[in-house]
Structures are given as C-alpha cells and as structure tokens.
Amino acid sequence: MDTLKNLIKKNDSKILLIVLDGIGDLPLKDGKTPLETAKTPNLDTLAKKSALGLHIPVDYGITPGSGPGHLGIFGYDPLKINIGRGVLEALGAGFELKETDVAIRGNFATVKYENGIPIVVDRRAGRIPTEENKRLIKNLSENISQIEDAQIILKSGMEHRFVAVFRFPHLVSSEVETINDTDPQAIGKPPLKPLGKGEMAEKVSRIAEIFSQKVAELLKNEPKANYVLLRGFSVKPNLETFEERFGLKAGCIATYPMYKGLASLVGMKIIDFEGMDIKDEIKTLKREWQNFDFIFLHIKKTDSSGEDGNFDMKTKIIEEFDSFLPEILALNPSVLCITGDHSTPCLLKAHSWHPVPVLIYSPYVLGNTSIRFTERECLKGELGIFYAYKLMPLLLAHAGRLKKYGA
C-alpha cells in the first residue's frame, strides 16, 4: 500500500463511485438476471464506451457481509481488516462511534434460576416484538447510565437485539476484542462470564459483568426477556482515512446508517439530506458536487429486493437508477464508477460470492467490448475479474491522480 501512497498526486478531477448494493445476480427469469432484464437505455449507451469487468469482493468463493464488501471497494483489503460485530451493529444502529467507545451487540434472553444460578432457556427471549424491546431499553437506559467511569448507552434493534456502547473518558484499545461472548451458544447452560486479556479488557469485562447483573435485577419479573447476552466486544478500527490514503476529500451519500457508518470509518464526510429515495440522493449529489474530490453514493434497494427474492422489484430499481443517469452524467465526473459491494441473487435471497459487475467511465478506456452493463457482458470487458480492493487504484489512475512508478 505504501507504493500506492507514494504515487498519489492531486488535481481537480472528480470521482463518483455509485454502489448499487447487492447488484450482481444470477439468472432467474427467462434465463436472465435483473440487470439483463431491466430496460436500461442510458446504462447501455454508457457501457459501450466504458471499461467493464467484475470484482471479487473478498476472495474466491467468499460471501461478504456489508462491512468487508464496502471495505474492498473503498480500497482496503477486507481480509486484513477486522470490523468487530459490535462495531458493525453500532454503525447499523446509527451510532457515531468514538475512539473511547466499546461497542457490543446484545441479545435479550430468557433464563431460569437453579440454586441462584441463571440457566439459559431461550437465547433470543422468544424473539420478543421490537416494541417490547424498546420498552425494555427505555427502562434499562433510565436505570443504568454509568458503571465505574463508563457511560452506558443503549439502543434497541429488531426483536431481541440491541446495541450497547460503553463510552469511556479515555481511549480504549483493541485488547477488548479478546473478551469472549457471554452467550453460551446453547440452552441449558449458564451465561459465560466475560473475560479478556490485558488490563483494559479486564476492566471492560468487569463493567460488562456488573451491567449484566444490573439488567438481570431490573428485568427479573419479565416473563421472557429477563437477561442479556453480550457478543462481539469491539472498538472502532483505526483505519487510514481516504484523505491520508488516496489524497481524496471524500463525501458519502447514503440512506442507511450502516453505510454511513462504514464510510465514516474511512473518514468520509457524511452528507446530510432529507428523503430515502434515489431522487433525493441525486438531488444531494448535485448540491454537493463541487465540495468533494470523491463522492460515494450508495443505493440500498437493489440489495433489499435481492434479499427478498423480489426479481421484479430489483429490476425496477435498476430501471429507476437508469433514468437518473443523464442527470449524473451532466455533472461531468472525471471518472464515474458504477458497481456493487457484493452480489445478492434473488435465487439465494442472500449475499453471495459471485463476482460483481464494474463499470468505469472515463476518457481513458478501450471501450466497445460489450453492449450492456450486465454480469455476462462485463465478462467481456477490459478490466477482467479482479479483487475489489484494486478498484480504488484504478479509479485514481483514470482520474490522473497517480504518478508514474519508477523511472
């Protein structure tokens, strides 16, 4: 990576990275994928004069979560960087994590007591309704705000899930990631004691244990959610920022907390705006275009429709995106890249390992290899199949932002 860093140069170019989350797919209707089915006259025209290919988000056969998927296209090798489960949950819940935070994923659980010892009888408290979760978190928040010097911040998730952040007045180290989950991963067993290696991990473990006991006391009369299990103790990873790594002042336009969170991890500025639709994002893009060297624009609904197995919806979202392409191109980006963070085939209703279509539009491409932006047409493209974390160097090169290597 230092090689690349030494080659970075600055200029006035503007790079736009549009991520259609989960865009890659498999044939499901008439042997076609959603990208192949969608009517995309604008994308078709663009594809003919662009460099096309497919990226492998993490590695061959590896299905990425959203964290590794985005790290890759942001230019960070996802096999070398760990984003803890707690941190990812916190980002997804919209926490703005600080370097003094320990993030933890919590599950409400049901225990019974045998000789005073709690025994787990349901690790998910019967998947209590989210509304009940909110009532419990409100109660806990009012009664547990501080343990030792840690401020305790709680946020409800769906059903039995919540996020706990222990906010300290001092920095916390990744040492706390040695702390084990308290979830025994089986019923009929007592919850595990949190134990970690090192002074700070011991302190956080102690606080977690006190927290668990206070919760148990406060919830002892609840019929289902009378205990909490804690998982994925983690701290915000200390990543080089986009500015440090690529010399880019970068902004993020996204509707979901998770993606804003991931972008903020690499130091992108999160751009505020109203609305949840593509049109709102495009409007924001136009408004902010002059303020950044690099904008990451995230479109969520391609992924959610894939997760739902809703082929027609995914196709429709692609067509909707296509209709905004003229407005996007009118901004005249030096480099426009359209891709996804991973595939989400409707057939699988889940993320998958399949390579993801990539389009790079710039004056410095071969082009004319393919007639559309689809999985199969991208196979014919000049970029071939490459690891996602190689995308950023390609975008920098097409933007004239990389010096020659060696003489």
Added chain:
Amino acid sequence: MDTLKNLIKKNDSKILLIVLDGIGDLPLKDGKTPLETAKTPNLDTLAKKSALGLHIPVDYGITPGSGPGHLGIFGYDPLKINIGRGVLEALGAGFELKETDVAIRGNFATVKYENGIPIVVDRRAGRIPTEENKRLIKNLSENISQIEDAQIILKSGMEHRFVAVFRFPHLVSSEVETINDTDPQAIGKPPLKPLGKGEMAEKVSRIAEIFSQKVAELLKNEPKANYVLLRGFSVKPNLETFEERFGLKAGCIATYPMYKGLASLVGMKIIDFEGMDIKDEIKTLKREWQNFDFIFLHIKKTDSSGEDGNFDMKTKIIEEFDSFLPEILALNPSVLCITGDHSTPCLLKAHSWHPVPVLIYSPYVLGNTSIRFTERECLKGELGIFYAYKLMPLLLAHAGRLKKYGA
C-alpha cells in the same frame, strides 16, 4: 487460510471433482485441440449451463509436476508446500508412507574404482532393463533389511530407478531434507557423501552411507549396475487433512499409485476397486457415492496420451469420458467440477504451464457464456483465469458450505 476455515459449515451436499489428468492442450490438428476435436455431446450440453474458466496450476509460466498440480486443485498453495522427490517417488511406487519413514529416490549407476575410490562413469547404469532392476532389488532386499534401527525397504521402478524407504521406530523430522543427493550430477567424479544438518539428519546420512557401501559390496561384480546414487531424502509432509481444512469426508477413486498417494497425503480415503478403466472408476463412484461428502475421481489416460503425443488417443479418451457423463449426472451431485491438474499438450509430449479448463456445474452459476468445454470456450466463462488453489473455496461456496464473512 484460517479465514476460510472459520467459514466452513457442514451440510448434506455432495461434491464431485473429476480430474482429467493433463487435459489442457494446444492446437495440433486442423488448428484444434483434443477437447475441440472430440465429439462430446454430453459435455457440450453441460458446458452451456455451467460456470467455466481456466485455472493456473501453480503460477504463470510454471509447469507443474503431478504433486504440485494436484495440491493446487486440492486447495493447497503448491508454492507453499514442498513434497520431496523421494516422497513423490515413494507415492508413485505405491508406498503407504508413515511418519517414521525417510523416502529416497535411488538410481542404479556404474562406477569404476581408482585407488579404491569409486568414480561415476554412468549415472544411470546404461538404463538397465526393468527386469534386471527387479533382480537386483530382490538381491539387495534379501541382504539388507536393517541398518542400525532403520528397516530398509526397497522397491523397483522403471529402468535404473528405485525407491528406498528407511523406516524408523521413531518419528523423523523434515531436518533430513537437508541431506544432499549423493549423485555428483556429472561423470568422472566420485559420488558425494550424504551430509545433513542436525542430529537426525546426521543419523540418516550415516545410514545412507552404510547402505551405499553395502550395495557397492553386493553389486561389485555387476557389469553395469554396480553402485547406487541417492536423491531427494524427504519425509511425508504434515498437511492439514481435507476434513480439518474443509470439513469434508473425502474419498479418492484413482488407478495409479501416485494419485492415490497424493490423495492420501491430504487425508482422503483411498477407495479400493478392481480394474483400470474409466468404466471401473464410474462403477466404483456409483457404489461409494453415498459414503462421502467429496469424491476425487482421477482419469489418467488423458495425460499419458498427451505425454505420448498421441492426439487421436487423447481425443478418444475424452469421448469415452463424455459417454459416461449421463451416468455421473444421474448421481445428482450438488456440485460437479471437471478439470485437470495441468496441461499436457500433445505438441510438447510433456506437462506444460498452460491454464487448465475448469467446469463447475451447480444451480448457482450464470451459465450460457460458452458453448463447449474447451480451452478457448472456457476463456469466455464466468470464472475467468484463477489460481488452482482457489478452486476448493469455489466448490465449497457452490455447495453452500461457506458462511458469510463479516456482517
């Protein structure tokens, strides 16, 4: 590799890996390769609905032997694992190597004596007939069965070649691989003394020296084969098994000792059966299908016909294999992969570095990229060109045997 290991999950899927040894080739007749020339209606149909690509067995430009070739498709980076020459010869000769064995490749040689010092005059003893080799090995075996605490086991190979195994009552370490060959690699020079670094290597060197002297004494009146040169002192590499690495109960169906030996190195169960033909292997496949998660079926004759430069024979073997494809598909494998361990172009009459066609058949592929399973059609496929050791993660993914990486 630990990343992959942490993602392994088990299910009831069944993976079939068929290796057509040396399948890749170059155009020789009418500008076509054997795969392009062969009439393969069944493979053609399958290719259209499969994921295709080519694998690079070891690295760009590197021609693999059978050892590295198979390690790669078994999911082990062949650049990171050394299989000693002695071990490979022993596997090829059908030895079931133990962890207490030192395997050595031997060559019968001719020496003359000058002032009592042996001087090599023919490093291969005039390539004596294999029958003569057998007579000599019988003689040596009867007269040298033990040196110090090592049991001496000898087995004839072709012409001047044989395998020696020193079997100890204790474990041997890879330290013995520091022992130099005794072959001086030139005529007119005395054989070298075996010398190794470390206590155990010194012991094995001493035994090897005693062995050489005993042989010289026993063969002193032979006109040609009156000495032995020893090469490739090595021990069975300690590889993670298929079960440990991939969570797969794996079986091997192969006709030649070398491939059974390689499969046993990674802990596959070697399935016994009668016969040497493809039909015998397919019959065995059907019989054993329910007993394994993963079966490696090795077909040898594509390689031997390539080595012989016999284009028509190689074409015929491919057609013969094609005729069995309906029976194979009737087993309904979750994932079927057809590939080779390397290319053996008839033009070269030898292994080569050329990428090897790969076909993966599963419900989770794009397909429809190519019309046949040939070198050139595989270039159009969705798998691209990838390192052989990435094949196993792909097969696991297509079998639903890998969890998501990160959240």
